Amino acid sequence: MKDFGYTVIKQRTIDYDLFDGRLLNEVLQMEPSFKVCLSCGGCTATCSANDLVSFNVRRMNLLLRRGETVELESEIRKCMLCGKCMLVCPRGINIRNVIMLIKKGIQKYNPVKS
Amino acid sequence: MKHIVIIGGGIAGIETASALTDAGHWVTLIEKDAQIGGKLNNWSNLFPDFTPVDKITDYLQEKCRQKDFSILTNTEVNSVHRNKDKFSIETSDNQQLESDAIVVATGYELFDARRKEEYGYKIYDHVITSADLEQLFKSGGDLSVAAGQNPKRIAFVHCVGSRDEKTGNHYCSKVCCITGVKQAIELKKHLPEAEIFCFYMDLRMYGKHFEELYREAQEKYDIQFIRGRLSEASEKMDKSLLIKAEDTLSGRPLKMNVDLLVLLVGMEAGKGTTSAAISCNIGCEESGFLKTADSFLNSNISMQEGIFLAGSCTAPMSVNDTILHARSAALKVNSWLIIQ
Numbered sequence: 001m002k003d004f005g006y007t008v009i010k011q012r013t014i015d016y017d018l019f020d021g022r023l024l025n026e027v028l029q030m031e032p033s034f035k036v037c038l039s040c041g042g043c044t045a046t047c048s049a050n051d052l053v054s055f056n057v058r059r060m061n062l063l064l065r066r067g068e069t070v071e072l073e074s075e076i077r078k079c080m081l082c083g084k085c086m087l088v089c090p091r092g093i094n095i096r097n098v099i100m101l102i103k104k105g106i107q108k109y110n111p112v113k114s
Numbered sequence: 115m116k117h118i119v120i121i122g123g124g125i126a127g128i129e130t131a132s133a134l135t136d137a138g139h140w141v142t143l144i145e146k147d148a149q150i151g152g153k154l155n156n157w158s159n160l161f162p163d164f165t166p167v168d169k170i171t172d173y174l175q176e177k178c179r180q181k182d183f184s185i186l187t188n189t190e191v192n193s194v195h196r197n198k199d200k201f202s203i204e205t206s207d208n209q210q211l212e213s214d215a216i217v218v219a220t221g222y223e224l225f226d227a228r229r230k231e232e233y234g235y236k237i238y239d240h241v242i243t244s245a246d247l248e249q250l251f252k253s254g255g256d257l258s259v260a261a262g263q264n265p266k267r268i269a270f271v272h273c274v275g276s277r278d279e280k281t282g283n284h285y286c287s288k289v290c291c292i293t294g295v296k297q298a299i300e301l302k303k304h305l306p307e308a309e310i311f312c313f314y315m316d317l318r319m320y321g322k323h324f325e326e327l328y329r330e331a332q333e334k335y336d337i338q339f340i341r342g343r344l345s346e347a348s349e350k351m352d353k354s355l356l357i358k359a360e361d362t363l364s365g366r367p368l369k370m371n372v373d374l375l376v377l378l379v380g381m382e383a384g385k386g387t388t389s390a391a392i393s394c395n396i397g398c399e400e401s402g403f404l405k406t407a408d409s410f411l412n413s414n415i416s417m418q419e420g421i422f423l424a425g426s427c428t429a430p431m432s433v434n435d436t437i438l439h440a441r442s443a444a445l446k447v448n449s450w451l452i453i454q
Binding site: 012013014015016017028032035036039058059062063065066091 | 370
């Protein structure tokens with residue numbers, strides 16, 4: 001078909017009613033400390049990876065809670081598992097375990113099609 | 115014996131009356147409603163530790179029973195005049211009272227959520243205020259949204275009538291954040307299956323044990339906190355509500371369907387406090403709350419000598435802050451009377 005250059009723009013609004021909570025629930029069940037994230041950004045400030053490439057650990061919580069799995073999967077690969085974020089976290093979250101659980105969970109619930 | 119007239123028979127009025135009676139003064143308490151206790155009578159449990167309100171109301175009632183101070187209920191103040199060292203006060207039932215000092219303890223009123231029309235209070239079926247929810251808890255009322263159907267998803271909206279130029283209130287009402295956390299936990303205890311969200315701009319957990327309760331809400335009760343102010347709510351055919359906010363931490367708009375919306379209404383100075391400001395000629399701040407001589411050492415002192423202030427007529431205040439403010443008002447009145 002002839003390409004007229006028109007396109008349908010994907011809505012930016014997060015429709016929470018479409019949210020699939022299975023991955024989130026599993027991560028929270030295995031690592032309940034993650035429930036108490038304050039979104040303070042301390043983790044992101046100290047992040048070794050973020051110093052070199054654009055990687056925001058704080059946003060992992062949001063991406064997970066809003067079902068943005070595609071972005072979550074690609075972002076999380078940037079983590080080097082150094083654990084500096086855990087030294088900073090004011091709520092004592094085991095962030096490294098959260099990252100590992102997300103990596104495993106994504107394969108199980110939301111395999112990202114390549 | 116010195117005579118002190120206290121305007122307002124809520125927490126602040128009763129506590130000040132009791133402390134001044136203890137100090138050996140003759141006190142008359144004027145209350146506009148039929149019963150004393152003020153807004154506290156409508157509440158069920160108090161933050162941050164779920165203390166039953168009865169514990170405080172029983173304490174206040176007991177003070178009124180045992181103390182030697184007079185209580186005039188169903189009475190308002192018509193006018194206040196100063197005659198040399200005395201005040202003469204005319205009440206709504208045409209009594210003339212003469213006093214050496216006056217304490218204004220007229221308290222607050224809750225923000226009328228109908229003024230925030232975009233949230234649909236009294237327009238949509240399942241939009242209620244924090245005060246309505248508290249009444250439901252108190253009466254053991256039904257939380258269901260349809261016959262035999264409990265709400266599955268509930269959202270709390272913080273700062274309704276506070277920090278909002280659209281409502282004319284620039285100030286923070288101070289107690290709503292922690293009230294929201296407390297009520298979210300209580301709702302979760304009643305409805306363990308429900309998903310509960312709090313939409314906030316900032317969470318101001320300033321008091322003792324407040325931050326701990328917030329953490330408990332996340333950790334133990336799975337309450338979810340989303341930073342963003344609701345722009346609007348709209349009712350669907352099935353009476354559920356579509357709400358919109360920005361998820362400001364992700365920087366994207368967010369919408370969700372909820373079965374029940376709870377508006378955390380703020381505090382306003384209210385009619386009683388405004389009319390006390392006029393009759394006593396003590397002046398209001400831009401917020402509508404009463405002017406105090408300063409913010410640090412004289413928060414119980416009004417702009418007129420001999421007229422003192424206690425409690426939430428000066429600013430939004432929690433129950434425990436009000437009790438302390440009332441006690442300090444009594445101290446200030448007492449030391450002023452001694453030097454007269």
